[in-house]
Amino acid sequence: MRRDDPLRPLPPERFGFWEARHLLMRAGFGGTPTQVQALADLGLEGAVSALLDWDAVPEPPIEQGLFDPDIMQPPSAEQLAMGRRARQQGDQIVLDQLQQDRQRRQIQDRQQLDAIRKWWLARMIETARPLQERLVLMWHGHFTSGHREVEDSYLLFRQNEFFRRHAAGNFGDLARGIVRDPAMLKYLDNDRNVRRAPNENLARELMELFLLGEGRGYDEEDIKEAARALTGYGVADHEFRFARPAHDAGEKKILGRRGTFDGESLVDLLLAQPIAREWIALKLHRFLVSDLPVESSSPGRRAVEAIASSLARHRWELRPVLRQILSSAYFYDAANSLSVVKSPIDLIVGSTRSLSMPVRPLSVLLSAADLMGQSLLQPPTVKGWSGGRAWINTSTLFVRQNLLVYMITGIAPEGLDLPSDGAAYDPQVLVEALAATSVAPMGGTLGEVESILRFCIGPVPRPERLASIKEFLRDVGDRLDRDRRLALLCLVTAIPEYQLS
């Protein structure tokens, strides 16, 4: 362990309540004061392991038959024949019936998509394995697929499960699996990529977005050749199907290498590029440490290089690399706090979990996420979500603050056609939990509001924020009850710092 190792571990004695809070926010969705304290009590190694080695944590298995795989099942041979006959004979009645049947199934599938989105959001809110769920969300944003293009909700559910299985496994398995993933093959039109008419979509994004990064060490010819390697990778009956006759088995020249590449050997070739390790290291850094740009000379640059070499050393195994990042002094450095803009899902799930709020209707939370720019299972582009500052503009800032008012009070904002939610929230739970931690407040109302402020926006609030809650205390005549605490939380969660982690 060298002193100049950018990822050298945090000295164990420096891991306390605030470090545990930081860890749980970045490697999970945050937690209650009690959960944070429990993590702090485990010490650095134990805390990181509690999050990362999730196989030890029991999680209810995903029910068989939870969702219907057959809603968008392609038509049977019999139905196809019926359609052909009807078209030949000009039988408009049968044609209309077939058309109506398709529309009915599409409506049904949209309903199932809603159900899957709710199921996933609920899982993130309730999970005992927060890091696993957080990584699933990250891989969904990286290897993006969306329902508008896939047109089959069940395939997206399966892809979600795939991400969950490999969340902290080997990145190579994720990358090789994604070129055989039915949702991805449909999303990027590879089910139409055949020898006689190659479609470059998947090949392009494999290089541009998934494995190398845009414009880094490849050109248009490489994309064309890589598309040939992926010909014949299609979908049949919801399963990956390799159509040998549609595959171009001839020699290709990709990144200067000649060979009869197929999908798997193409992925392996791309993963062997040093630039690929750096690309994924950047992604992990951005997701876990800071979403500010990494400058060429900054500690961030050196950390990314160290993560990249760690990925090489561990042959793309993610778990040891994640352990190294989450245990490093760099990860806990003050310069890296308030440096990630919470994603909308992070804001929703994190607020519900850490403030011990009742779970508001999932449909409302999901539409709020849409308004804030994060529609689960329908990212805006194949780039996923840009994240960072792109989450925030004048309007999404209002939506974020107003969502918190709704979550805290249960009252829907005016002008938004949402059900109000009667479930009462009493912040007293939070106050009592904070009192039982190692950072328990001094007595009195000021101690209590300061403690809430620190828990929500970080251990060292700016003087303006402290002044503001003191003003609030004066406003309320220095008395706190449930309504006043709710009002305080609305105010505290509207402070700009609350949008950051």
Add this chain to the structure above:
Amino acid sequence: MHDDHDTTPDMSREALPYSRRLFIRQGIALASLSATVPWFVQRSAGAAMLPEGSLVASRPGVREERVLVVVQLGGGNDGLNTVVPYGLDAYHRARPVLGLKPPKETGGALELDAARGLGLHPNLEGLKDLHDRGRLAILQGVGYPNPNRSHFTSMDIWHSASPTSRGRGGWLGRYFDHACAGRPEPEAGVAIGREAPLAMLGDETKPITFETEELFRWSGSDLHPLLAARYGEASRIGRLDGVPEDSQLAFLTRTALDAQVSSDRIRAAVAKPPLVRYPQGNLARQLQMVAAMIRDGLRTRVYYVSLGGFDTHAGQAGTHGNLLRQVGGSLQAFQADLEAQGNDGRVVTMVFSEFGRRVRQNASGGTDHGAAAPMFLVGSTIRPGVLGEHPSLEDLDDGDLRFGIDFRSVYAGLLEDWLDAPSAAVLGGTFRKASLLRT
């Protein structure tokens, strides 16, 4: 509301008990501005109370009355089935299924220029009307050298106006930075949508962005007047001492201030009903809001709206037709609204997409990413008609149309002649400006 008069300046006691007043909906007067807010906020908020007309030309040499509206068609609009070269055999050969028929045949293109064999997609009746009334300019074959066929890259190129150096922000953002140097103008740019478009991002200036105006305010203000006041203080700080300018916190603090200043003005503007009927659809809804803001005399110089879905790789015909019907109808209603307001002379609308599509249709009844394509300008002051030559369908660049007009010439023309800005400084290079306005 009966106890409003109970409010006393004595803040040491609770004038309106929270337990009683909390969650009672009510209208709240704007919290008065304290002396500590940055001067430009005071000016902007104060300007709302000045008589109309005093907003205009507050800076010598800058024509503040002129407005540019940008309409983005996302996904790559198929230019060949928008402005249709129906007279060319090569067109029909390349598109045996998707090709549109000549105007005389049923379902054929709308006639634009019979001599040149050019028509408009049959669903573009709105544009055809604008064309016939001299309110439409069609710029043919617009693109740039070494076209990029990635959506993101090509869109970034159009937004940044630079094919090579990225990360410089957007061309309109740089225009704002230049035009408002040292005096950031919170309402200079308004984008309708979820994410602020790169084109509008400058170093100093960020656009106001919202999808629906009802949510463009803090709902916590409904809970209690004192809460609104505390929120106002926290949000109007704008700058925090000792916080680095490039930090996430500085960015958020600044955004919170922009949101406050703009919220009330904009909501007031779009609450008014339009003067004409708009068709259904998302683009029409956005343009209706823009027309309302123009009518209300916002200081906004550039509005940005967008419509997606043009990435028609498969089964293109129906989808594309529906999208174009929206485009034509919405632009027609928008122009009619501006004419009814008497503001049509102040507004130019520019329509673009990140690229056109391949000349040859693909095997899935769609078209793949291409290169050059037409742009549109709409307005009462633009030079109407078909500008430039239709690109050749024989002399192709790797299966794609070659561009005849560099889009930066169009930007240069709009910057120089419409917005009175030095285009070389904004675009980072000299481009021959296209002559776009009536002389």
